[in-house]
Each structure stands twice: as structure tokens, then as C-alpha cells.
Amino acid sequence: xxSISVREVAAEAGVSVGTVSNVLNSPAKVxxxxxxxxxxxxxxxxxxxxDAARQLRAGRSRSxxxxxxxxxxxxxxxxxxxxxxxxxxAGLTVLLGNSDETVARQSAYLDLFEEQRVxxxxxxxxxxxxxxxxRLRLRGTPTVLVDRQIEDxxxxxxxxxxxxxxxxxxxxxxxxxxxxxxxxxxxxTIRQVTDRLEGARRAVAEHPGVTLEVVETASLSVLEGxxxxxxxxxxxxxxxxxAVFAANDLLALGVLQAFSMLGEVRVPQDIALIGYDDIxxxxxxxxxxxxxxxxxxxxxxxAVELLLREAEAGADFVPEQVVFQPELVVRASTVS
Amino acid sequence: xxSISVREVAAEAGVSVGTVSNVLNSPAKVxxxxxxxxxxxxxxxxxxxxDAARQLRAGRSRSxxxxxxxxxxxxxxxxxxxxxxxxxxAGLTVLLGNSDETVARQSAYLDLFEEQRVxxxxxxxxxxxxxxxxRLRLRGTPTVLVDRQIEDxxxxxxxxxxxxxxxxxxxxxxxxxxxxxxxxxxxxTIRQVTDRLEGARRAVAEHPGVTLEVVETASLSVLEGxxxxxxxxxxxxxxxxxAVFAANDLLALGVLQAFSMLGEVRVPQDIALIGYDDIxxxxxxxxxxxxxxxxxxxxxxxAVELLLREAEAGADFVPEQVVFQPELVVRASTVS
DNA sequence: GTGCATCATTGAATCGATTCACTTAGCCGG
DNA sequence: CCGGCTAAGTGAATCGATTCAATGATGCAC
Numbered sequence: 151x152x153s154i155s156v157r158e159v160a161a162e163a164g165v166s167v168g169t170v171s172n173v174l175n176s177p178a179k180v181x182x183x184x185x186x187x188x189x190x191x192x193x194x195x196x197x198x199x200x201d202a203a204r205q206l207r208a209g210r211s212r213s214x215x216x217x218x219x220x221x222x223x224x225x226x227x228x229x230x231x232x233x234x235x236x237x238x239x240a241g242l243t244v245l246l247g248n249s250d251e252t253v254a255r256q257s258a259y260l261d262l263f264e265e266q267r268v269x270x271x272x273x274x275x276x277x278x279x280x281x282x283x284x285r286l287r288l289r290g291t292p293t294v295l296v297d298r299q300i301e302d303x304x305x306x307x308x309x310x311x312x313x314x315x316x317x318x319x320x321x322x323x324x325x326x327x328x329x330x331x332x333x334x335x336x337x338x339t340i341r342q343v344t345d346r347l348e349g350a351r352r353a354v355a356e357h358p359g360v361t362l363e364v365v366e367t368a369s370l371s372v373l374e375g376x377x378x379x380x381x382x383x384x385x386x387x388x389x390x391x392x393a394v395f396a397a398n399d400l401l402a403l404g405v406l407q408a409f410s411m412l413g414e415v416r417v418p419q420d421i422a423l424i425g426y427d428d429i430x431x432x433x434x435x436x437x438x439x440x441x442x443x444x445x446x447x448x449x450x451x452x453a454v455e456l457l458l459r460e461a462e463a464g465a466d467f468v469p470e471q472v473v474f475q476p477e478l479v480v481r482a483s484t485v486s
Numbered sequence: 487x488x489s490i491s492v493r494e495v496a497a498e499a500g501v502s503v504g505t506v507s508n509v510l511n512s513p514a515k516v517x518x519x520x521x522x523x524x525x526x527x528x529x530x531x532x533x534x535x536x537d538a539a540r541q542l543r544a545g546r547s548r549s550x551x552x553x554x555x556x557x558x559x560x561x562x563x564x565x566x567x568x569x570x571x572x573x574x575x576a577g578l579t580v581l582l583g584n585s586d587e588t589v590a591r592q593s594a595y596l597d598l599f600e601e602q603r604v605x606x607x608x609x610x611x612x613x614x615x616x617x618x619x620x621r622l623r624l625r626g627t628p629t630v631l632v633d634r635q636i637e638d639x640x641x642x643x644x645x646x647x648x649x650x651x652x653x654x655x656x657x658x659x660x661x662x663x664x665x666x667x668x669x670x671x672x673x674x675t676i677r678q679v680t681d682r683l684e685g686a687r688r689a690v691a692e693h694p695g696v697t698l699e700v701v702e703t704a705s706l707s708v709l710e711g712x713x714x715x716x717x718x719x720x721x722x723x724x725x726x727x728x729a730v731f732a733a734n735d736l737l738a739l740g741v742l743q744a745f746s747m748l749g750e751v752r753v754p755q756d757i758a759l760i761g762y763d764d765i766x767x768x769x770x771x772x773x774x775x776x777x778x779x780x781x782x783x784x785x786x787x788x789a790v791e792l793l794l795r796e797a798e799a800g801a802d803f804v805p806e807q808v809v810f811q812p813e814l815v816v817r818a819s820t821v822s
Numbered sequence: 823g824t825g826c827a828t829c830a831t832t833g834a835a836t837c838g839a840t841t842c843a844c845t846t847a848g849c850c851g852g
Numbered sequence: 853c854c855g856g857c858t859a860a861g862t863g864a865a866t867c868g869a870t871t872c873a874a875t876g877a878t879g880c881a882c
Contacts, residue, residue, distance in 0.1 A: 156869060170869090203868035221567070436770060492840090510840095
């Protein structure tokens with residue numbers, strides 16, 4: 151089955167390849183008769199444009215690369231959807247990559263995207279990846295950091311004030327009269343985690359007599375949350391914290407599963423619990439989960455917006471930082 | 487910023503472009519000295535392979551297209567992950583497309599993938615899309631149907647026996663002594679929905695005196711489930727069903743939210759509830775949800791497996807149908 | 823009828839990596 | 853010392869869509 155190119159279409163329609171190309175890209179330049187003859191030929195032969203050839207000529211692909219920490223987390227799929235919708239308006243596609251909270255995978259995706267000559271890269275960066283990202287941008291790929299406040303102002307970024315969010319969560323727990331807080335979360339290479347913890351630390355510091363312990367987890371998944379919850383449940387009752395702030399909702403749901411499984415720990419009576427992200431499943435949990443809400447889809451669409459602006463501006467572009475404020479959502483897991 | 491191609495690298499290293507290509511693709515053919523000289527030049531100039539040029543020459547891309555009904559549904563992200571892992575082993579990437587239960591979007595993704603000359607397409611098809619898929623395959627793109635049993639045996643497919651699953655769910659409810667069943671689900675263009683309903687119908691038919699009503703929804707989301715649940719709750723108590731089978735877990739969680747919000751309907755005492763897919767959040771629900779489990783990741787990896795086989799076999803390939811059996815997972819939403 | 827502008831169309835050159843028929847160098851056995 | 857062999861490297865041709873300077877055709881004004 152010989153593949154069909156513009157050449158075959160041109161021959162069939164009795165025109166030149168240039169005209170076929172015009173039919174595809176600027177039909178206005180072509181006379182009505184020729185247009186329909188060429189379209190008929192395309193239909194007849196089943197011609198399908200070869201995107202590789204197109205991109206080669208154009209020098210850039212019509213896609214945006216998006217690297218997130220975990221596609222299993224609804225927060226990121228919501229964010230991705232926001233990005234997709236905005237990208238679609240500009241005629242662009244979003245390629246979704248999952249770093250799985252792993253530097254190696256993140257790096258592999260960045261390499262892949264660069265080989266594809268993507269229009270730009272949106273990334274929820276892990277650790278201090280500054281170097282690779284800087285190189286990427288130097289070579290001409292616009293790059294926007296997502297869900298991450300960055301000290302280095304040379305990148306555009308869209309973020310939520312996670313320190314504020316952490317403060318909000320811990321402040322809420324303290325306001326309820328809780329004094330022995332635990333923060334469940336992990337991988338201090340993930341900035342979101344350390345910022346949320348930092349916010350909690352500040353809230354605790356403002357209230358003498360309130361303590362904060364940290365329960366480390368290996369990742370931000372339901373399973374890890376369950377382990378952490380089980381570890382807490384296994385302690386004698388008086389050594390348990392009276393409030394838990396989980397670094398995200400997946401962890402919080404895991405903790406909740408561990409607590410409610412044997413009915414030994416009651417939420418919120420024995421331990422109040424709050425998560426972060428306010429994913430759709432949080433409100434449907436065993437005990438509806440209090441959480442810190444972030445505008446996930448808006449973050450995604452804004453990131454694309456900044457990316458397009460950077461791509462347009464070219465050399466003389468000025469990075470922009472957009473910061474959203476999170477809000478507290480109170481449900482049954484903290485107040486009875 | 488002039489872009490760096492193999493030509494520049496070749497000049498810098500003092501070799502021919504052919505040799506640079508060999509360094510990239512079959513280093514064994516190149517002597518040690520030349521190898522390191524070329525690698526140094528690549529490093530120095532910051533050369534990055536242009537994937538478009540590569541693909542153009544190769545005629546195929548190194549990606550697989552995957553079109554799912556809803557990326558927001560954890561079942562599909564699990565499936566996608568299974569596919570990605572298997573694809574990575576073969577050096578392929580997975581491009582994830584979200585049809586959003588819409589024929590137009592599905593069609594757009596298929597066109598896009600065909601223009602990209604993907605290695606193959608995995609799809610959870612909507613409606614009777616036979617024609618477009620047949621054309622796609624005729625033009626040489628291997629295609630595997632996912633999560634869909636197909637009567638037409640000309641396609642390879644990986645599926646779960648949804649009729650059996652539906653029977654399992656309804657049978658379970660009937661076995662508990664429930665007699666007024668309701669099926670919540672919608673868009674009869676989605677085969678999974680009609681199959682699950684068909685299974686439920688059969689189970690009901692086997693038990694005289696048991697009735698089954700159908701509550702139509704516009705999609706398979708938590709929000710739609712909530713509306714359906716509210717509609718049921720709004721009825722006088724004696725006109726409500728005593729058991730609900732939701733077409734998937736998202737719907738079931740929505741129904742559960744509606745039921746438990748005012749505390750008017752108790753699950754499972756007043757109405758037993760069962761979902762489908764057994765997503766991770768099902769076990770963490772207000773009332774842990776009974777469900778029908780499908781091996782999501784395995785479905786994804788198997789689909790890639792079949793795809794690779796089809797790609798390898800070429801013209802004389804024989805389509806294969808793999809069918810997995812779902813299993814019943816009983817939790818508190820059906821038994822107290 | 824000539825000059826000029828407009829519109830439609832042409833086709834060779836281009837993007838960059840890969841391929842493959844071909845050259846060159848080095849080595850070995852007889 | 854020669855024929856035959858392998859290993860290393862070469863560079864023009866190729867993939868297919870797009871672009872753009874050049875050509876042809878048509879109409880209009882004077």
C-alpha cells in the first residue's frame with residue numbers, strides 16, 4: 151500500500167503540489183473549481199497529511215508538553231483539562247507526561263518534549279531542577295512552572311500560595327482547640343510539601359503550647375496515607391496527635407481509611423483531619439473531608455496563557471508570576 | 487539562534503553526517519575515538535535530535551495513541567498507566583486523548599493520531615464508530631479496541647465481560663432480598679453501559695417479582711450521579727427503589743452523596759448501592775462502596791501487547807479477542 | 823491596443839535525520 | 853606481494869509538506 155502524499159493528490163487533481171498545499175492551508179487563495187477538484191481527489195485517495203513533514207518544515211510542533219507529579223491525582227487531571235481547553239482554543243494539543251514524583255522520569259519527558267520541538271513546556275518541577283529547565287529555555291522552548299512558587303524570577307509561573315494554604319489549614323485546626331498537630335506528607339524534594347509544612351509551622355509558632363510533629367511519607371498517594379494512618383493508630387491513644395494535616399487529599403483519604411477501618415479512632419472527635427486540593431472525592435469520603443481548595447483548572451489554563459505570551463514575545467519577554475490564594479473548605483472531618 | 491543539526495555536529499567533530507547518525511543509532515559501528523569526539527561535539531553544541539525529521543524518514547512515529555472516555559475517571563488513568571508501562575518496554579510513548587464521551591472529540595483525536603502516523607491506536611470506542619476505525623486500519627494503523635467486547639471479530643480487542651459484571655451486581659442485590667432495583671447510567675451510545683444494563687436485566691428476569699427501572703444520566707460523572715440520586719431521594723419513600731446499581735463508581739459516589747447529604751436515605755438499610763470499576767476511592771467513600779472490579783492496568787498492558795503483535799504481523803495478522811472476567815467486591819454499601 | 827494590476831497557479835528549494843552503495847585503510851594467509 | 857576480507861567512514865538521495873519567486877491569465881482603464 152503505497153502511501154499517499156500531496157504529490158499523488160496533485161497528479162490526480164491535475165494541479166501542482168503547491169496548489170494542494172494551498173487547499174489545505176489557505177483555501178481562500180484557491181479558485182472554487184480547483185478547490186473542489188482537489189478536495190475530491192483527497193477524498194478519493196484517502197489522503198492524510200503527514201504531520202512529521204509539516205513539523206519539520208515549520209520547525210515547531212503544535213503541541214505543548216505538560217509534566218505533572220501524578221496523573222492518578224484528580225487535582226492534576228483537573229489542571230490538565232484546564233490546560234487542554236485553553237490550548238485547544240489556540241489550535242494546540244497537550245501532551246501529558248507523568249513524572250511519578252521521580253526525577254529520572256521527569257528528565258526523560260523533558261528530553262522527549264525537546265526532541266519533539268514542542269511549542270512549550272508546562273511543568274510541576276521536582277527538586278532543584280533549575281539547570282535542565284534553564285538549558286531547555288535557552289535553546290528556545292518557552293517554559294512555565296506550574297503549581298510552584300519560585301524564588302528565581304526568571305521563569306514565568308502559576309502557583310498557589312502554599313505557605314498561606316498550610317497556615318490556613320493548621321490555623322483552622324488550632325482554632326478548633328487542637329494542640330497536638332501532626333503533618334503527614336513527604337518527599338521534601340517536592341516544594342508543595344515543604345511550603346505547606348512551612349505554613350503549618352508558622353501557624354503553630356503563633357500559638358504557644360501547640361506542638362507539631364511530622365510524619366514522613368514516601369509519596370503522596372492513598373496507600374502511603376494509609377500506612378501513615380496505621381502507624382498513628384498503632385500508638386497508645388494518649389501519644390496520638392489530636393489533629394492531622396495531610397499534604398494532599400489522597401494522603402488524607404488514606405489516613406481516613408486507616409482511622410475508620412477498625413473504628414478505634416473517631417474523626418473528628420478523637421483526631422480532626424484536613425487535606426489539601428479539595429478533589430471531587432473529598433466530599434464523598436467516609437467522613438467528608440475538610441480541605442484547602444485550589445482553582446485547579448484555572449491554574450492549567452493560566453499556565454497555557456503565560457506560555458503563549460512567552461512564545462509570542464520571543465527574546466524580549468518578561469517573566470510573569472501569577473499567584474492564586476487557596477481557600478479553606480470546612481466539612482465534617484474537622485467539625486462535628 | 488541558529489538551530490543545531492547533525493550537519494553542524496559533523497563539522498565540529500570533523501566527520502560526516504552519516505557517522506553522526508551512527509553514533510546516535512548504532513554506536514557499535516563507530517570506533518571508540520570517533521565516538522567520543524562526536525559525543526563531545528554534541529555536548530558542546532547542545533545538539534538535540536529533531537524528532538520530526540526522524541519520523542518523516544522512518545514513516546512512523548514512536549508513539550501509541552490512546553483515546554479514553556474520561557481521564558477524570560481513575561479507572562482510565564489506571565488503564566493508561568498499564569498501557570504506558572508496557573509501551574515503555576518497547577521504547578514507545580503513549581499519547582493520551584480524552585474523548586469526553588463525545589463522538590466529535592473522539593473523531594478529532596483519531597484524525598490527529600493518523601496525521602501523526604502513530605504506531606497504533608488503542609480506543610474505548612463510542613457508538614458505532616466502525617467506519618472511521620475500519621478506514622484507519624485499512625490505511626495501515628493497527629487498532630485495538632479497549633474495554634469493549636465487539637461482535638465484529640475483525641478487530642483485536644481487550645474487554646471485560648460487562649454483561650456478566652452487570653449480572654453479578656444485580657444478582658448480588660437480589661440475593662440480599664432486594665426486589666425493586668434501579669439502574670443508574672446513561673448514554674446508550676456507550677456500550678459498557680448497555681452491556682451492564684443487559685446483564686442486570688437478565689439477572690432480574692431470572693427472579694420473578696423483582697423489578698428493574700432505569701434512571702437515565704447524561705454522562706458517567708459524579709455530578710450526574712448526584713442529580714440522579716437527588717431525583718430518587720425526592721420521591722415519596724415507598725416509591726423509591728430498594729437497591730441501586732450504578733453504571734460506574736463515579737455515578738455511584740454521586741448517588742451516595744445525594745443520599746447521605748440529608749440523612750434521609752440510609753445506605754444500605756433503605757437502599758443498597760453498588761457501583762462498577764472498583765476505583766481506589768470507592769473503598770474510602772462515606773459508606774465504603776461495593777463494586778465490580780476490573781483489572782484496569784492489566785487491560786491497558788494487554789491492549790498494547792495485542793497492538794504490538796498486530797503491528798509486527800502486518801498483512802497476515804489474525805485479530806485476537808481477550809476477555810477478562812470481573813469480580814464482585816462486597817463492602818458496606820450493600821451489607822450492613 | 824497597450825499598460826498595469828489582480829488573481830490563480832506553478833515547481834524547485836527547503837527543513838534535518840537516516841540510509842545505503844561506495845571508498846579507503848588495515849590485516850591475514852598463502 | 854597479492855587477493856580477499858572486514859571494519860570504519862562517506863555523502864548524495866530520500867521522506868512529504870510548505871514556501872516563495874516567477875509565470876500566466878484575466879480584466880479594466882485610458
